[in-house]
């Protein structure tokens with residue numbers, strides 16, 4: 001399945017409502033593959049509702065040809081919108097894929113009953129600007145079991161499963177599959193060029209990629225071409241891999257990708273609120289045969305959507321976002337799959 005976007009929509013020239021601005025700012029803080037930010041938001045009437053659209057032209061074509069990761073990113077943005085609506089004192093009324101025949105219109109969020117945010121929702125809202133992606137080794141202290149249990153509960157509440165991969169044999173298998181995928185990507189000059197191109201002030205910041213991608217048990221993306229220049233990693237970091245986890249769903253439709261994104265962001269925000277951050281290793285999920293192997297051998301036949309490492313770190317890098325005025329449009333034009 002591939003995604004095409006007919007028009008990026010018109011940047012808003014009518015002054016958007018305060019609520020729409022607040023929601024668009026929150027949504028933009030979501031993670032996305034190579035910081036591609038494959039979303040557009042639209043305000044329905046004047047603060048009557050809020051729309052989340054896929055911006056297919058911002059899809060990273062070689063990393064994510066089917067658009068699955070782009071939709072997951074939009075699902076994460078949708079979760080931020082839900083939390084931002086709670087900050088305004090309303091319950092969000094979410095309609096997934098509200099327009100049959102317009103598969104790029106991913107979600108409509110309306111304002112339902114008035115109700116103050118719960119302490120947990122307030123905690124997630126406060127964590128939103130502080131959540132960042134980590135790359136490289138973590139600090140030595142492990143993620144507490146009680147926090148891992150909470151993260152699993154958060155994923156489950158969104159219809160996904162967060163499976164901790166801690167048995168040595170399974171961990172080795174996952175590390176091998178990530179390694180194989182990363183080797184395939186590195187050996188393809190076009191793919192390698194896409195990764196390198198994504199580094200910069202508007203993409204993934206150079207500072208966030210300075211650790212050798214092979215420093216931990218799971219290979220990372222080689223954003224700065226360490227492998228090409230035959231720079232070797234220090235093996236002393238291998239014990240600092242952190243806790244490895246796979247997020248999965250029972251099915252693999254666009255709705256499941258949206259659910260995965262919401263579950264992912266809920267997990268990431270709850271973790272961030274407790275000073276635990278995540279590194280992503282989604283490379284094997286981008287190659288059908290390797291994804292199938294993870295599905296059958298590691299997550300009990302469920303569909304793996306994201307591979308993460310979780311841990312603590314003293315240093316984080318902030319990644320830039322497009323300006324709100326660029327992502328909040330007057331009209332979002334239909335998308336065809």
Ligand SMILES: Cc1cc2nc3c(=O)[nH]c(=O)nc-3n(C[C@H](O)[C@H](O)[C@H](O)COP(=O)(O)O)c2cc1C
Nearest residue numbers: 031032033034035069072073132133280281282319
């Ligand atoms: C579905 C998905 C897949 C991702 N895969 C990777 C990955 O394989 N390697 C990586 O370093 N980051 C990955 N990321 C993280 C993005 O690079 C990161 O979210 C983006 O650069 C924005 O930075 P931030 O998360 O710090 O705000 C992924 C993010 C999403 C949503």
